[in-house]
Amino acid sequence: MAVVSVVKLSQIEGTLRVDADYYQPQYIEIINKLSAIKSLVRLKDAAIITTGPAYSSKEIGEHFGIPTARIGDVTNKTNIEDWIKLSEKEFEKFNRKKIENLDILMTMTGDPPDVGKCNLIKISNDDTIAFNQRIAKISARISPYYLFAYLSLEIARMQSERNALGIRQRNVGINDLKNIFVVLPLSDMFCLDIDNLVTRHLSETELSKSLYFQAENLLLDELGLQDFKPMYELSYTANLSEAFGVHRVDAEYFLPIYDKLVQQVATRVELKPLGNFLLDIKKGIEVGGEQYQEEGKPFIRVSNLSVDGLTKRDQKYISETLYGELAKHYEPKIGEL
Numbered sequence: 001m002a003v004v005s006v007v008k009l010s011q012i013e014g015t016l017r018v019d020a021d022y023y024q025p026q027y028i029e030i031i032n033k034l035s036a037i038k039s040l041v042r043l044k045d046a047a048i049i050t051t052g053p054a055y056s057s058k059e060i061g062e063h064f065g066i067p068t069a070r071i072g073d074v075t076n077k078t079n080i081e082d083w084i085k086l087s088e089k090e091f092e093k094f095n096r097k098k099i100e101n102l103d104i105l106m107t108m109t110g111d112p113p114d115v116g117k118c119n120l121i122k123i124s125n126d127d128t129i130a131f132n133q134r135i136a137k138i139s140a141r142i143s144p145y146y147l148f149a150y151l152s153l154e155i156a157r158m159q160s161e162r163n164a165l166g167i168r169q170r171n172v173g174i175n176d177l178k179n180i181f182v183v184l185p186l187s188d189m190f191c192l193d194i195d196n197l198v199t200r201h202l203s204e205t206e207l208s209k210s211l212y213f214q215a216e217n218l219l220l221d222e223l224g225l226q227d228f229k230p231m232y233e234l235s236y237t238a239n240l241s242e243a244f245g246v247h248r249v250d251a252e253y254f255l256p257i258y259d260k261l262v263q264q265v266a267t268r269v270e271l272k273p274l275g276n277f278l279l280d281i282k283k284g285i286e287v288g289g290e291q292y293q294e295e296g297k298p299f300i301r302v303s304n305l306s307v308d309g310l311t312k313r314d315q316k317y318i319s320e321t322l323y324g325e326l327a328k329h330y331e332p333k334i335g336e337l
Helices: 025-035 071-075 088-093 144-151 154-163 174-178 188-223 240-246 256-266 320-330
Strands: 040-042 047-051 066-069 104-107 118-120 135-140 181-183 297-299 316-318
Touching: 025 154, 025 181, 047 174, 066 071, 071 104, 071 118, 104 144, 118 144, 135 144, 144 154, 144 181, 144 188, 154 174, 297 320, 316 320
Parallel strands: none
Antiparallel strands: 040 181, 047 135, 104 118, 104 135, 297 316
């Protein structure tokens, strides 16, 4: 659905921006609402914001020792041990620019939903962790728990998205981040309540990840896949009869790793088709872009699924009427995958 927004020339003066996206109604509405709040400051007044260096790719790899935050680490990998590693020499070269305990990391590059994503880092004083040029490190002058909660809100994320430049991949500058509007806590008691809730959230999130990790390891061990690391093969062959049998001729389907994986598991357990364990399986429906709305019933697409569950990444909505037509056959129920 087309959106028409009219902006006066006087409103453009001083912004140095003439691209239409910058003046989308939802952005202007948020700024107008924030401007009416008295306890409002810029992010640069509530924190110290810095970006990391552009490290040499030759000094990054699993055989090095210093975990280094990149975009995907902020948005997906909360386990610091899983981050790519940086060499000590490269780290020293850039004056040991590192992350401190309770620093907030924010993404500066990515698809629009990934710009402005945050992660609050809890580490010991002895840990040495770096971050690259696509990450902003935010060291809070106010409560880091409150600031993390605020920067995770849509009203903060949309300010980052508004200022981001680019078409396919968007980039937001350090000065634009510094000028994000931040609403200060209404009272010390209110801030304490936020701190306690965020602390509980972080604690329970870590517990859930620990339990999931245990379950994953238990399953891999039972299947004999805990140390399963087959060698990559540069070339391989498949019989024509195999291709006809599965009605596939793409080379990737016949990668040896797949057969080795099945053979490995088959030595431990009996394998059966997934369909034997399903009461029903159904493919979803695509309603078409013309049916999307700014609000209404959430319409779940591939981009809304992650290992952590449903996300609001590029969330689309459909009308109540269309939802009513589709719900009987396409609405997921509790307990379904």
